[in-house]
Amino acid sequence: MAGEAALEARELRKSYGRVVAVESLDLEVAAGTVLGFLGPNGAGKTTAIRMLTTILAPDSGAFTVAGIPHTRPADIRRRVGVLPESAGYPGGQTGEEWLCYHAELFGRTRADARSTARRLLADVGLADRGHALISSYSRGMRQRLGIARALVNDPDVVFLDEPTLGLDPSGQVQVLDQISRVARQRGATVLLSTHVLADVEQICDRVVILNRGKIVAQGTVAEVVRQAAAPRHGQLKIPPELLDRALAALASTDVLAKANGGGRRGELELSIPSDLQLEVAVTQAIGALLEAGVPVLGFALEGGRLSDAFLAVTEDV
């Protein structure tokens, strides 16, 4: 099914009284994608997820999940898995009992539910804790159990709202690993809402950034970074004794250069004007130096991270 849209939304809108939480959401997510769903607090991510999982009815607009129109919410619910923002877990049940219960809710027989629960517990690294009470689980184990629960119905689309929130670094790695595996092994589409941009850079194929209920950037991580936060500063290292020659050569380009620390270490700082393409700027600067017989001993661009792009497209005007 790869290539087909697993999620499609057109002009989706939801207000709470006077607060417009989601203004006009248009989405098209190909099957098998791990989509990072980003935005500052209050951007509308949870509201959008609640609509797409049929918990909240949109005020207007339309969407499909796994090809099913939003007018058939019961059918959509059978095809999605959800890890909500603040999932509650019954401490008095074991992990296996809880997963069995949910599998049975989806119509599995007792025996089938039990084997599904055991398989999922193994998938999320909890095989040896299935018979322990959930109250004895760490936060990371609960999140992994929550992901297992989101998979009991073998969903086409999995919605994860802040799955790594409050986890220590090793818990984060395990959960991210699990999410990647869900997509790669099951071919499921994953919508991952998170504030942890490093997580997104690590596992997402594409990102959508929401701000005040509207999409302000979308594409692959590289595309979003290029559009919103192409690097504009860089550092060059040259032999210190060739400093004057280097500055004269760079003065003939559109790139602005100045020596750091009086130039004693041969370090130059470059600024690239915003109307100059990055590739053109780099080619001009390095070309001019080489032509002037100045060897380039080091070169690095600053910025160009998803966090820069995020800040650029979500900062308040």
Ligand SMILES: Nc1ncnc2c1ncn2[C@@H]1O[C@H](COP(=O)(O)OP(=O)(O)OP(=O)(O)O)[C@@H](O)[C@H]1O
């Ligand atoms: N039940 C509600 N009643 C009234 N306003 C709400 C309700 N739920 C959300 N809102 C408002 O709608 C807007 C979007 O909230 P939402 O929770 O969807 O954002 P979010 O991007 O998920 O935020 P966060 O990252 O903080 O979880 C915010 O202004 C929020 O205050």
